[in-house]
Amino acid sequence: MNATSVAAADYGLVADEPDQAVIRLSDARKTYRTGSMEFEALRGVDLQIQRGEYVAIIGPSGSGKSTLMNILGCLDVLSDGDYRLAGHNVADLDSVELAKLRNEEIGFVFQQFHLLADLSAVRNVELPLIYRGLGKRERRERALRALERVGLADKTANRPGELSGGQQQRVAVARALVGDPALILADEPTGNLDSTSTRDVLALLDSLQQQGRTIVLITHEPDVAQRAQRVVQMRDGELEELSSPRSHAAIRSGIEVAR
Amino acid sequence: MSWAETYATAWHAIRSHLMRSLLTVLGILIGIAAVVLTVGLGLGTQRDVSAEISSLGSNLLIVTPGSDTDAEGMRGGFGTGQTLTRRDGQALSSQVTVPDAESVALERESSQSIEAGQSNWTTTVTGVSGEWLHTRSREVALGSFVTEGSVDEVVLGATTAEELFGTTVVVGQTVTIADNSFQVVGVLAEQGSSAETDLDDAAIVSLDAMSSVIVGGTSSETVSTIYLKAASTDQISAVKQQATALLLNLHGITQPDDADFTVSAQNALVGTATSVYRTLTVLLASIAALSLLVGGIGVMNIMLVSVTERTNEIGLRKALGAQPTAIRRQFLTEAAMLGLTGGLLGALLGIVAARVLPTLIGSSVVVLPLAVIGSICVAVAIAMIFGVYPAVRAARLAPIDALRSQ
Ligand SMILES: Nc1ncnc2c1ncn2[C@@H]1O[C@H](COP(=O)(O)OP(=O)(O)OP(=O)(O)O)[C@@H](O)[C@H]1O
Numbered sequence: 001m002n003a004t005s006v007a008a009a010d011y012g013l014v015a016d017e018p019d020q021a022v023i024r025l026s027d028a029r030k031t032y033r034t035g036s037m038e039f040e041a042l043r044g045v046d047l048q049i050q051r052g053e054y055v056a057i058i059g060p061s062g063s064g065k066s067t068l069m070n071i072l073g074c075l076d077v078l079s080d081g082d083y084r085l086a087g088h089n090v091a092d093l094d095s096v097e098l099a100k101l102r103n104e105e106i107g108f109v110f111q112q113f114h115l116l117a118d119l120s121a122v123r124n125v126e127l128p129l130i131y132r133g134l135g136k137r138e139r140r141e142r143a144l145r146a147l148e149r150v151g152l153a154d155k156t157a158n159r160p161g162e163l164s165g166g167q168q169q170r171v172a173v174a175r176a177l178v179g180d181p182a183l184i185l186a187d188e189p190t191g192n193l194d195s196t197s198t199r200d201v202l203a204l205l206d207s208l209q210q211q212g213r214t215i216v217l218i219t220h221e222p223d224v225a226q227r228a229q230r231v232v233q234m235r236d237g238e239l240e241e242l243s244s245p246r247s248h249a250a251i252r253s254g255i256e257v258a259r
Numbered sequence: 260m261s262w263a264e265t266y267a268t269a270w271h272a273i274r275s276h277l278m279r280s281l282l283t284v285l286g287i288l289i290g291i292a293a294v295v296l297t298v299g300l301g302l303g304t305q306r307d308v309s310a311e312i313s314s315l316g317s318n319l320l321i322v323t324p325g326s327d328t329d330a331e332g333m334r335g336g337f338g339t340g341q342t343l344t345r346r347d348g349q350a351l352s353s354q355v356t357v358p359d360a361e362s363v364a365l366e367r368e369s370s371q372s373i374e375a376g377q378s379n380w381t382t383t384v385t386g387v388s389g390e391w392l393h394t395r396s397r398e399v400a401l402g403s404f405v406t407e408g409s410v411d412e413v414v415l416g417a418t419t420a421e422e423l424f425g426t427t428v429v430v431g432q433t434v435t436i437a438d439n440s441f442q443v444v445g446v447l448a449e450q451g452s453s454a455e456t457d458l459d460d461a462a463i464v465s466l467d468a469m470s471s472v473i474v475g476g477t478s479s480e481t482v483s484t485i486y487l488k489a490a491s492t493d494q495i496s497a498v499k500q501q502a503t504a505l506l507l508n509l510h511g512i513t514q515p516d517d518a519d520f521t522v523s524a525q526n527a528l529v530g531t532a533t534s535v536y537r538t539l540t541v542l543l544a545s546i547a548a549l550s551l552l553v554g555g556i557g558v559m560n561i562m563l564v565s566v567t568e569r570t571n572e573i574g575l576r577k578a579l580g581a582q583p584t585a586i587r588r589q590f591l592t593e594a595a596m597l598g599l600t601g602g603l604l605g606a607l608l609g610i611v612a613a614r615v616l617p618t619l620i621g622s623s624v625v626v627l628p629l630a631v632i633g634s635i636c637v638a639v640a641i642a643m644i645f646g647v648y649p650a651v652r653a654a655r656l657a658p659i660d661a662l663r664s665q
């Protein structure tokens with residue numbers, strides 16, 4: 001795998017044509033099957049996100065936020081409906097193309113972190129770069145820098161089991177940043193953080209957005225949602241646009257309603 | 260991901276799951292050692308048994324004068340004719356005409372009374388030539404064997420020695436056979452009795468002593484029996500054919516039915532030997548197959564469990580952009596490393612045990628290179644198949660499904 005040179009532009013995810021939607025979901029449906037039981041977690045979601053946008057998704061627990069995020073990150077497939085990422089119909093991409101897309105263009109922060117327990121923090125952060133085919137030294141350098149940005153310069157050798165929950169979450173954030181992805185999908189990236197660390201991570205996301213990255217963030221906290229330009233709300237598998245203006249009160253009330 | 264990267268990843272995974280890796284290696288190791296040992300023990304037993312059977316004479320051919328195929332045309336009667344000569348024996352000893360015969364012995368027998376001081380004892384005196392001891396699977400217990408061509412040396416069977424002297428320590432004594440004096444140069448090791456004769460009641464002289472001193476007369480070239488020993492029971496029919504063709508030719512007989520001699524094998528023994536070999540071979544093959552199967556299932560089990568446990572890891576690696584090839588390679592390399600380590604250590608253990616075991620249980624163990632290499636290949640193949648199969652299956656899942664599995 002020597003595809004280091006495949007640029008973000010290949011997938012058109014970088015904000016060079018701001019009028020075109022990078023994410024375009026139409027009538028997206030996702031049905032989970034557990035034995036004979038069926039559960040519709042997404043019931044016809046329509047969502048468009050422009051390049052460089054910063055979108056927060058709020059909504060009560062179990063409303064389908066993570067499900068939506070997994071679809072956006074190409075980790076799961078829709079049961080019905082259409083998902084276009086930078087103009088490509090995701091259903092048409094084969095597993096190799098999808099792997100490359102995830103590796104180079106998408107940075108994912110999982111709600112449950114999903115760090116490999118046997119690897120030190122820095123090795124966990126390096127993982128995406130290994131699959132990009134980068135050399136050892138460059139990988140290590142970039143991983144260390146990413147860990148520094150999330151304030152974990154002194155914990156690089158620790159394994160996940162030797163880190164606090166908040167520290168693990170920051171390792172997961174560092175792993176999402178390390179490959180300089182065009183699209184960052186973060187599922188509750190500040191859920192376990194104190195106010196200082198939260199502020200640092202949010203500042204990081206802000207600066208990434210200023211570089212032209214597209215950011216989608218799931219959160220429960222009004223202060224966090226308030227950082228975004230745009231807030232949408234999930235409710236029982238349906239998506240509802242909240243006030244576009246950055247009105248603190250509107251978002252707060254949205255969250256109140258969501259709870 | 261480069262191969263170097265793949266090795267590093269595999270090695271790291273093996274090291275960080277040290278216990279599980281050791282167990283996998285141990286499972287493979289024991290399986291391989293068991294195969295090497297059981298096959299070795301089986302082969303060793305087969306060899307021991309086959310040596311035992313050959314010593315009974317299963318690979319012995321007996322040439323006697325007269326024909327047993329043509330009742331009316333028996334020239335001189337079965338066994339009493341004088342159609343076999345020393346010349347026949349010499350011809351049969353040739354490596355060119357009878358290449359599959361290992362050794363040849365000539366005999367001429369005569370019943371004689373042997374005297375030693377006051378006592379005397381009537382027994383069969385046999386004049387022998389050629390490699391008699393080897394051919395008849397006998398050994399000298401005391402002293403030496405009679406020299407070819409000597410006319411005053413005799414070797415006694417244990418029974419004969421007892422009857423004449425009351426002891427078997429008789430080397431150096433003198434006996435008289437047909438008014439000729441013979442010095443006892445050796446005593447044969449006891450052989451026990453066959454169905455009709457006491458094999459230890461014997462007196463052996465050289466064929467020259469028998470022909471010229473004991474019986475004398477005109478027929479000094481005559482022999483009564485020629486024994487041919489084949490290298491193994493398998494070669495017995497080849498030797499039989501070669502010997503028959505040669506003797507027909509020497510005797511100027513064109514029709515095999517007119518033969519004035521009989522070449523016979525101890526058919527019952529040959530039959531027994533063949534069926535014992537067949538049984539042993541089947542036994543051996545089944546034991547080897549069974550131990551491979553058991554070892555293989557053990558390896559399969561460990562690999563299946565350990566890779567399935569890591570579905571989560573596979574999901575995460577995929578989510579971060581690992582191509583299916585990279586996943587396959589990682590698990591292939593890991594499984595090959597474990598399989599090869601276990602295989603080599605197992606072979607080593609098996610070989611060491613094959614050295615040590617014979618001294619403990621007294622049965623021989625033959626290390627068959629084919630069994631060693633074959634079982635290593637099978638172990639590595641099984642480890643790879645069952646290490647890679649669940650990995651490939653997991654890599655086919657949507658990343659989120661693999662991630663969610665516990
Ligand atoms: N694999 C699955 N099989 C069956 N049902 C599932 C599966 N994953 C999620 N669900 C169901 O789908 C619904 C949406 O789940 P999802 O994880 O998207 O919620 P969420 O909005 O992220 O909630 P939270 O805020 O608690 O993380 C839930 O009712 C959940 O039980």
Ligand SMILES: [Mg+2]
Nearest residue numbers: 065066067111
């Ligand atoms: Mg969730």
